[in-house]
Amino acid sequence: MCENRPANDCIAKTYGVKPIWSIIVKVEIKDKEELTKELNIEIPAETVNSRIDLKLKEVQKTTELKGFRKGKAPMDMIKKLYGEKVKFEAAEDILKDTYPQAVQEHKIRVASYPNVTAMDFTDEGGLTYTATVEVFPEIDKVEIEGLELTEETIEVKDEEVDQVVEMMQKNFSEVREVERPVGATDIVVLDIDKLEDKGNVIPTDKFENSEVDLSNKMTIKEFSEALPGMKKGETKEITVNYADDYPDKQFAGAELKYKCTVKQVKERLLDELNDGFAKKTGQGETMLELRMNIRENVKNQKEEEKNRAKKTQVIEHIVSKNEIPIPNSLVENYLENVVKDFKEQYKDQKVDEEEIKKNYEPIGRSNIRWNMLMHKIAENEKITVQTEDVDALIQKFADNYKITKDQAKEHLRQSGNIADLRESLLEEKVIDFISGKAKIISADKK
Template sequence: MQVTETLNDGLKRGYAIKVTADELDAKVNEKLTEAQPEIEMKGFRKGKVPMALLKKQFGERLLGEAMQEAVDGAMNKHFQDSGDRPAMQPQVKMTNEDWKEGDDVDVEMSYEKLPEIPEVDLSDLKIEKLVAKASEEDVDEALKNLAETAQDFLDRKKGTKSKDGDQVVIDFVGKVDGEAFEGGAAEDYPLTLGSNSFIPGFEEQLVGVKEGDEKAVEVKFPEEYGAENLAGKDAVFDVTVKAVKKPVAAEINDALAEKFGAEDLEALKGQIRERLEAEYQGAARQVMKRQVLDALDKKVSFDLPPSLVEAEAKQIAHQIYHEEHPEDQGHDHGEIEPTDEHNKLAERRVRLGLLLAELGQKAEVQVTDAEMTQAIMNQARQYPGQERAFFDFVRQNQQMQQQMRAPIFEDKVIDTVVEQADVTEKEVTKEELQKAVEALDEE
């Protein structure tokens, strides 16, 4: 077998591989010899079928297998000997298309090799870690917002007309064709106007009513309504308004804390403070991660495989197109040509991706099964009722697993970089942290 270099340009490599007819014939004979003891054929005892007959019967099929194995073996040996790692799947094609049995096999192989990643001294990376504490004002603001979500309703002054957002306490009886229907009546029912908890058109007709009013609310049940006997039917609800109440934020006290599962108000404040500071830490990590990536990007320079950059640029262009055209849900928009900006961003991503992969390999960073399971469970929560189906889908889909593993791996590599870097902490306010996060999107 002969392997001859035909191209050596930057990271591009090309090789001509020749597998001789004698080598193929020897490999076919080897396969037949290995299989002979188990082969039975009419007129011969098991294992006694002559080689010539076996070759006539199975030789053509085995020749194809032998050819593929020989080429694969040559490629694997080349990568092992050369140390090259192809950036993408090598392109392999047979050049003597008029090949017939007894001829040598000529194959061309071309690929782009991954570059040699230079050593990086991480100890001189200067990283600033922002630290924000939850102030009393932050806690009080969050507590106030929490109280508004747990709003109460107080009676409005007698004779006051209801507004959107008010609560009306009503008795009602629903009728279709003059006949009351099952499940269409209630007494002292508290209905918040604008909540859209009743069928369309119902709540809007109760805006402007006052205590003591009686009103016939005319509606039409939706065509897709759950009860078939009511779907698409016109109905009239005889409504009596017993009270009109205005929304008020719940009082900030121990009773409010108990509503949210805390022992008392101070315990609730402590929970809020922890939650806020966890959010601040997450935001600060985003800022620090960008610092690390920017510093690494400036620190290293090496040749990039053009195919990886091109593929990444196309993906960026495609993603940005759909962000700018949310109405276009399909993918029949034709070729989207990457801009210079897309290409520049692609180069950065490929460079950092290769560098982080190298750093992670040297640091023996691994994504554990437990970390993957947790990531899958977190994403599965976005599909209520279908968690198990999503979990099974990911487990059976290698590409999906890789997409979920990549950001976990990257974060763990970032952690190893930060551990070796020169990190200083800087205490900032919530507003300063917010500005730093907003600046990430502007870059």
């Protein structure tokens, strides 16, 4: 049976022809531009003719011509009718077989698909072609010395717990519409028309049924100041000057004028903060237990933020210390995926592909360089991911989503994320290795 064999191997075995990869071909390798190699590959006539004969027999087997039963047409007729087509199909099969063989035998670390040119048949009946391909750079050693890591002492203040309790109180509150002027902590439903936008910051001109929560500290100051006192049906023009350090960089430093019409005014009916409220949240039987759980969660979040900050410092240090060349094809592929994501996210808007690529190219180059360096460090230091490491992470995934470990494993397998898990674990181990050699500086002393 041939179920688990390559198709050509099966055909070759059926007709008694040697598989193409068992034939030694002539390979000449030339270094072209940086990270570019040219492979000139020559396959002898014997091999080419065997491959053509193999395919002709396969065509003969499935062809039904007038006057002959299926599979019984003379080979001369098959060659006359299908010879040229079969010849070029055989050439394509030979290329698909011999290129990977040449790469493997000569240990070429390819970073791109090959650009195949000059494919031709020789006078003797052999086949030659040229494959140009980008390769990964050769990295001998990765410089990791000189890293200084700034770390903050993790502390959870009572005020931070209070903020989370306040947010939960809002989330569990009842919201009802009221017929009165807007209050300082109300939720206001607005129809918003954009009047002025000199920088064309946002392409949309109308925002209907937009909810503005005046109790939210993140609400734009101009809205918090202008909306209280307005009544349902009233309209007011509001000019917003976005700060230069506004979190959404798209708006940073911009000035926009809006016309706002009040459609609804809503108020919150907040629960009293007692043990009954704690039980309602499902995160504690008493307020004391709820606050303790919140404190632990905030601490865990800060630990994650600390680890992310450490990761950023490590990557920036390694990438800046080791400016290795990067295959352009990897950068181009990265940027194409970024553009694709933007188009899917903003389906109704025109996307400036060149601007996106320009903005994301430095990020892509840094990510690709880090990935290559990270794997080289792992190789040099013999850092590996064990089965038990993956199992522990899958168990954590299962616990988070309250499913069994087997269910988690199956979900990750079907979504193709097992490999991503291993890669994430390897990166985590490499970062821990580098961090272990760093000088730690307390942020409190800076």
